Amino acid sequence: MDALVPDPASLLPPHPPVQLLDDHGELRESPDFPLDLKDEDFRALYRHMVIARRVDKQAIALQRQGQLGVYASLLGQEAAQVGAAYALAPQDWIFPSYREMGAALVRGVDPSAILHLFRGTWLSNHDPYESNFALLAIPIATQTLHATGYAMAAGLDGRDLVVLSCLGDGATSEGDAHEAFNFAAVFQAPCVFYVQNNQYAISVPLSKQTHAPTIAHKAVGYGMPGLRCDGNDVLASYAVTRQAVERARGGGGPSLIEAVTYRMEAHTTADDPTRYRTPEELAEWKARDPIARFETFMEGQGLLDDDMRAEIDEEAKAIGARMRSQITDAPHPDPMEMFEHVYVEPPGRYAEQREQLRAELDGSEEQ
């Protein structure tokens, strides 16, 4: 009887989820997931999380003030996003969903660029090739195939490049996620699928989304390793992603990571979560706040003092303020731009339609 390849045992995720910082911020190192971080890395992780939260808060405020049509908050998922994004090399790519402000900030994307999608100024406003951060994807799970294809291409091209494909727990139910996982595994593409399991798909809880033991167990059926981490533990999120990224970089193929976390805010500013979840549940998760936990650790390690905290808060405020003005002061987009980017070589009728719109605009000015 010949052994199965890959060995199923090697694909099963660890249980319980990998945690390097316990709920009290105590460091519990793991031989399987060694930390290769220096003091400045710890500070950077902290800084990114604080800024992400500030930017997120500011975005919600902007929406309340009518500056944004809608916004999808990452509150509570700062560690999951920052930890994973921090595990990447500069040449690596992220293919995000619409809730990836934290990851975007780590990649150096201007947060106001992201918000313009939610403001409705433009459909996007950053160049993916500058930050190796793809456009936000709204149609659920569709981006996982773009991530896979990009990783397949890097593989064909022999490039040292890893792709982080972000998706949600609900997204794992879509056919596209399945096809992405399968393509990545068949072609052994350098792609890491990073599922932020924040327990809900709008109002639908995980228990109605899948009957799997855990989301990470889905990896087994594709022959890729499944990993699971405490998504409110930035060190675990980092270390687990790091391991998967380095495996992919070394030619070891894709992995599927489940970061167990919680969406503290409404699904979007348009949502009413009181219809589907209890204050008790919310309180439980509030007690597991990712930033507070990391702060305790940082203080314990003497890596964070009041000056430093003040300094980072200042910076975060400044970034939030700049973002706010970039949004509130944003020009009204030029209607004529609607025809600009659809094609490199637009069809002839665009000329007529441009003229017609131009005439409408002139007409309305006259009035």
Added chain:
Amino acid sequence: MDALVPDPASLLPPHPPVQLLDDHGELRESPDFPLDLKDEDFRALYRHMVIARRVDKQAIALQRQGQLGVYASLLGQEAAQVGAAYALAPQDWIFPSYREMGAALVRGVDPSAILHLFRGTWLSNHDPYESNFALLAIPIATQTLHATGYAMAAGLDGRDLVVLSCLGDGATSEGDAHEAFNFAAVFQAPCVFYVQNNQYAISVPLSKQTHAPTIAHKAVGYGMPGLRCDGNDVLASYAVTRQAVERARGGGGPSLIEAVTYRMEAHTTADDPTRYRTPEELAEWKARDPIARFETFMEGQGLLDDDMRAEIDEEAKAIGARMRSQITDAPHPDPMEMFEHVYVEPPGRYAEQREQLRAELDGSEEQ
């Protein structure tokens, strides 16, 4: 640390695949898959397989003679199909692909009805409600969702009814298969997914279709049991399916079965397999012929003698002959029927278009 539910260990398929008849036709009973079959059942299984092969042979001949446009042979998969279909109760349903002639025969579907699809007389010619056998499905994996929905409905309705959803190894790559597996598991629908892994999707070998240890391992990610059997062993195919069907009937939810077999013929009569597989490979599998193996067993058990064999061969010939004449003598379909069944309440323009077609028909008759 609380245990995972369902327990992943309980979902992992047996390895090696369940085999109750070894390659030499020796019975090797298994406590996990007890056989509840009487002598007449063994004879029925044999009879079904012989008839299926005869009908299949006849269908290929009909295609060669220009009576069918194309045909997808089940040669080599008789045991996998007959064993599984035989495990069902009369009220149960089968949702087939296009290669399920063997299963159709077990359900009592008139084989000529199936062939009319391949002949192009009609798009189908059997009433699914008479035999609880759905229409053949050509768009890959789409039928798995109909099977799941039918099983969900039976569940909602509290009916004692199990659905067998047939698909191929290649079909497991489609998004629809993923969504069907997931829906069935989430709603704990009485649905058994039966994958005939015949090693190829047209020219694409399993190794290019998935990187999973086995197809049965895909079950883990949905929280349903994965099972694996020697698909050239009719008793294993029966017993494994039987177990899954009874689990579903008892409210235990869906299962995923992989029947390991081989497509001995071309993908369809239009295919040229010499482009993608070797004679050696073919010879290897020919040596594992499912009917020959079962015959050895039957003889060993004194369940089959020359008279009986002759009798069954006669019956098979007769069925094949009847099918042949039902096809060769089939009337040319009535063009006007094209408008008949599209809607219960057709739009007004159908009347005009019927008239136009009628005029065209009259016109061509005149010439």
Added chain:
Amino acid sequence: MAVTMAQALNTALHDAMAADDRVLVLGEDVGALGGVFRITDKLQERFGEKRCFDTPLAESGIVGSAIGMAMYGFKPVVEMQFDGFTYPAFEQIISHLAKMRNRSRGTVTLPVVIRIPYGGGIGAVEHHSESPEAFFAHIAGIKVVSPGTPADGYSLLRRSIETPDPVIFFEPKRRYWLKEEIDLPIETEPFGTAVIRRAGTTATLMAYGPMVRTCMEAAEAAEDEGWDLEVIDVRTLNPLDTPTLVESVQRTGRAIVVHEAQVFAGFGAELAARITERAFYHLEAPVLRVGGWDIPYPAAKLEEFFLPDVDRILDAVDRSLAF
């Protein structure tokens, strides 16, 4: 009383479920949440989890499993959360939902209704303002409906659930809050008929769903120009009430078809071609088409420059009269 389109639709679902226990409501967030637009509000509370339930996040799965449920004997009413998220279900709709009855020579009938909140004008992010009706109008085997008033919202949805054929039911989401003085239940003109919402003589405006209201506004505004416009609410795109459309144009001699979708290969082309074939000698001008530009739906701040409005419609009337 004043009833909104949203209330009318919610009541229609409620009444249909009360009238026939084979009616099921399923989709993403239709249960506890009551749908993101609350069209399924309270249905789960009232009828239980077996009659109204959330599914996993998979549109092909929703439509494909609904097909199986309909084969079994239920009447599933499924919700696609937004127009732009209907596309994953396209194969199940075109290859099975629409074809099953024909493929089975009439033995399998699929009374499935797919509800789709569609169209723009609500300042949404991308993929939430699409008008894909032309795709579905080109598929034989399904019916395509789009109400323009709360009364039709109720009545056409009830009829759509009752009809044994599969129906794609397009709900004009920007009109969910449109009010009408009616009492529910209400029975409007028969399914499959177009309705003259405003009689006129200068030219005929034809629309469905969200643009019906816009055409009525255009007709009012046109009075200042001394134009007396007729407005027809098409109501059902398939079946299409060609006679009513043609008869109107034979009287007015001029027609302008209006929809939000891009004009190129849009449903307006079918209306224009069909009317021209049947009213050729009565036409004083070609049937003109007013719609969105031939581009993807733009960002929210630009939608007012994309969507047809009173001015764009009156410009077309002007051009028609200039012929």
Added chain:
Amino acid sequence: MAVTMAQALNTALHDAMAADDRVLVLGEDVGALGGVFRITDKLQERFGEKRCFDTPLAESGIVGSAIGMAMYGFKPVVEMQFDGFTYPAFEQIISHLAKMRNRSRGTVTLPVVIRIPYGGGIGAVEHHSESPEAFFAHIAGIKVVSPGTPADGYSLLRRSIETPDPVIFFEPKRRYWLKEEIDLPIETEPFGTAVIRRAGTTATLMAYGPMVRTCMEAAEAAEDEGWDLEVIDVRTLNPLDTPTLVESVQRTGRAIVVHEAQVFAGFGAELAARITERAFYHLEAPVLRVGGWDIPYPAAKLEEFFLPDVDRILDAVDRSLAF
């Protein structure tokens, strides 16, 4: 030499891969098998598994991953095995392939070609004879092409692979074996232009893909009736060469548009509406549409009664002249 459409397409792929090593060919069975129609025959042998490879059986996966490959810098040419199996990829095509450049304000360009063998007439089983071109013509951001001759098969496919915009390339499968005396490589009329295949005065027939040949046959048969028909090969549905179509109708005064797809909401409606808008006063009869009936594609034995043929086309010319 006599070249078939299939040979022309296969050579075009070969030459494009030889000319630009960013060109990839992927899909189901395109490798060792060379595609079920052998259009990718020998490409893997010649260019290796990294340039031409089989994918798992998943159309959304094929198109979605091709989008990622194009973002990276490759030029993927993907094959959908048959028209009827393109639908699972619909969301990736409409929501991303078509919209990406616009969404990204021009920063992301996707030079992807999706090849689709389409149409009927080969006696195939169901789902293998569909004509879905109208769906794609209604999607902004992609180009839609359908060659009617081997020369165009070669030239338009080369241009489609070169153009930076995404292209849906419809191959008329019943014409794969159509022969033409040409030498490859060949450069035909510019991409985006329609071509007058036969000059005439009585009326204009317009078609693309498989129906071009049928219209030529109709034009020949029409000579017995004393009719001198003009035949235009539309070649690219989007961009559409409206001027050439309009100019022809302004001369002949009559137009009949022909396609295999059902007429209702088909692409013929766009051609009819557009020409009528621009040649209204020149029309002596409404633009008539000839196509399949408004039903699902029938079983093989009935397709001859579904598909437009010389007689159905000439009946339409007759009706046009009767106006």
